[in-house]
Amino acid sequence: MADNTGNGQKTNGLPRIGFYICHCGSNIAGIIDVVAVAKFAETLPGVVVSREYKYMCSDPGQELIAQDIKEHKLERIVVASCSPNLHEETFRKAAQKGGLNPFYFQMVNIREHASWVHENKAAATLKAKDLCRAAIYRVRLHKALEKRRVPVNPDVLVVGGGIAGIHAALTLANAGKKVTLVEREATIGGHMAMFDKTFPTLDCAACILTPKMSAVKSHPNITLWTYSEVEKVDGYVGSYEVTVKRKPRYIKEDLCVGCMECIEACVFKEAKVPDAFNQGLSKRRPIYIDFPQATPKVVVIDPATCINVKTGKCKKTCVEACDRDAIDFTQKEEKVQLKVGTIVLATGFKPFDPKKSPHYGYGKYPGVFTALEIERLVNASGPTSGEVLTRDGRHPKAVGIIHCVGSRDEKTNKWCSRVCCMYSLKLAHLIKEHSGAEVYNFYIDMRAPGKAYEEFYEKLLSEGVHFIRGRVAEVTDWAMTKEEEGKLVLRVEDTLAGFVRRVPVDMVVLATGLVPQSDAGDVRRVFNIGCGKEGFFQERHPKLAPVNTFTDGVFIAGACQAPKDIPDTVAQAGAAAAEALALVDAGFVELEPNTSYVLEEECCGCKNCIPLCPYTAISFDETKKKADINEVLCKGCGVCAAACPSGSIVQNLFEDAEIYSEIEGVLAR
Amino acid sequence: MSEKQMQPTEGSKPKGFEPQIVAFFCNWCTYTAADLAGVSRMKYAPNVRIIRVMCSGRVDPQFIMKAFAQGADGVLIGGCHPGDCHYSTGNYKCLRRMRMVQRILQRFGLQKERFRLEWISGAEGDRVRAVVNEMVEQVRKLGPLDLPGKMKKLDEELAEHEMHVEPAREAAHV
């Protein structure tokens, strides 16, 4: 460690600045000449201490700052290291430890924005100098600021009632927090409720999920709102105001006991509506319940097909059949307001639409199924009571499972959906078990990286399931030989054997990948969070903040963040719940002091700023005839500061003068 | 290497004109995207200097004027995609202003490639690389703007005058 402690340097009335540049091992020092930057910084006016150090974020690094503040009477600190998104807090605390206001600090991002993105050492070092000069110019103008403390409403909103939402809600409720769980469908359970078994243990999905679903329903701390959607979220971390749309199910939830007499009594003697829960493989009536364990166990009337809802002209045999008078056709859509402090988003995924890969013949050949359809077919409570049958009622003798449909594919989605290899193995096992058919898996790579997953693969290999390595080119009914007649033929290059195979089967299963919900874009805008290119919700940091978002107090869990299996989903849901708990139990959050304020004397009352604030934080004081910013409502974007025509609004931490000095600094060469 | 020297190009000897681009990136999207480009070790031209603001709506066109006046050869603004602003609508305010800024800059004689507004989400590290590289190349082709130099040269008409009218007088305060 070389010290450049600026012997006897005069600061000419400028604040005394300590400058520190971090090697970050070789992450920074490998590209940027940190010694040269430290020497350079020392020559800048106001800098009285300039050091380079191996790891500034380490305890000794932080201690160094605190010590120097005391020893050299430092009044400002600049640290050149990584992104402020990582360590700004660390160094602010170090400054504070030395007795300095933490906002007398400025961070320079020379790792993410320089050493990691440039190869030319001289150019990167020059850039680092420019950026450091800007920070040194800027920090002189910094002001002492205080973080704002706002209380956290202890109630939590969980959005999405799949396994992620269920687990998060239960964890929070068990910790004694009041939770509102909002689910769009008529029942909670999500995709997991549709599954028959779960890999690799093959436990029955219903057996492990149902108890959790009932626990949600009966938990005194959980309010369950199904058939409901979040429409609007206002406020900020600690006090969100949520508007929930509750769709009419035309059933009084508190009266219905789920006897289903009404369903039998429906004027539709035959079920005619495709049953979405069974992937359209069976039919239901306009009044229905998704599955026997639906939670809440309350029927629902589908307004699109119920004659009474549509025309008002029905005998209403269902009403007669209900001895509890639970059916109520007068129900209207309701908007309910809710106040919570934190939010867990667990809105899940949707399966890839295989019609987007038409060469696999989905929708064209009745023998082609999606994996989720097979889940329902092999399920004892499914449309065939667990029998594996083609759409025309035949028992398949051979079944082909095509992996990576809508995954790892340049033409559709590039990402690996992570669960398809494993669920394909599971389905292969179940199909074989239920039908005795020969099962062929067509895979690109077998991905089995979870606990006991590889072993499950081994087990399937030993069960006589066939594995052919190759991406299927097409599924066709064009027979080239006698044996192929009446069959579906999968044409594939066997990349291990090195030739093209034609495999005739009776049933094709498409292992469809996981994609974001169709309305994921709208949903994330409601909650003010970002998404990646593929549309899955964006976590704050892929490793260090995987369930946080860029909006404080909003956490994400499960497949809405990225494809993942049940164990990972549950783990993430627990993590999201824990993050929410951490805020709730602290009772308050500290917010960045980067709010704006009006210079009261200077404000001319032109009202230009008022319509610009998205949080209605700016009001017009009719007595003083001036604008006034409510600091609690201000989120610190600075739009008003930029838009004040007379320059009479100041944004803390981003004052005009501070930004000008940064501009001067980067260009001062 | 002295401060006065030109920056070298990536992977080559120092030579020729290296543009200086000042970028104003919003904290939530484009600054994060630049972080992501770093974490992903994407390599791009070293000519850009990023200044962080909370929202692209904080970018006062005065900052752009200041950057050019101070010697920037180009100014780049990065914000969240329309509809995705962390502060709901700040990027629209930015867009409204910048459409006019572009017109004004052209009236001031600046080539339009010197000023650019881009929407780059936090997930688009590769877009930071592509935009910076492209802009650096475009500005390199335009050559230096060098307003400080031009202004200094312009003020020589005062000095010249001084030479033959009032040689003894001390320099004017400007």
Added chain:
Amino acid sequence: MSEKPKVAFYWCAACGGCDEAVVDLAEGILDVVAAVDIVLWPVAMDFKKADIEARPDKSILVSFINGSIRSSEQVEWVRLLRKKSQLVISFGTCAGGGGIPALANEFSREEILKYVYETCPSNVNESKVRPGPTPVAHNGDGSALTLPELHEQVRSLDQVVAVDYYLPGCPPTPKIIAAAVGALLSGKMPPPGTVLSPDKALCDECRRKDSKPADLSLAEFKRPHQMHIDPEKCLLAQGLLCMGGSTRSGCEALCPEGNMPCTGCFGPTSRVRDKGAKVVSAILSNIAADEPEAIDKILDTFPDPVGTLYRYGFSKAMLRRKQDD
């Protein structure tokens, strides 16, 4: 010679309105004249340059200089006055920010001279004679006739000599002139560099302020001749580009009182560095469009952006002039 303080008035590139403004003090001018000795006032009194040159340095208490600086002669004069004066007051918006003459900065000197002396359709100038420091003609006695050199750049006064105070306005109003003279004579001047007018924008003293809605969203900009202007309502709210919100007050909203929008002659407040850019930042944030094409459509109705935004302060624009890029 009397012991009364010496005062000089001088005009550079200006319309004469600033000198008129001094006369507009009406009877007040008599008090001023009684209190001071005027040693230079080209528009009203006959003094020569030699008279000023003959004075000792700093012997003039204050020089009020109006007009922007665009010729070698003006540079020479203001340097002379700076040398001979204790205080220099930039008088009016031309001296302060370049004013209307500085709109010439949107063109090169060559473009201007070429048009004025060559291509302008009403010209007859076959030998393409241009005025300038090079002798272009002879007086009857055979001596050369030379003219001052026109500069490439039109400058504010403080871009040529140090300025102690600024009186803004096109022209400064009698009220702020009287206040400045009063302060000067009583020795109660604010810190050097101050603009002698409230550092608060004009809406503050505009009668129409209360009629401005708090949710203004502008769908188009109109020019005064295109509409009937409501004499009570906020002009910006009527779609007129009123710059009151970004312009220093002190004029008591003279233009809005006369049913015309503020065009910004008092210049920006001290917190604004580039008025044109700031107006863009402020007013255009509130236009009623989010799509580029729709925004452009509204901007198309914005009259002469550079000329409007930098009407009085082009010399102080950070970019300073039209560049040859």
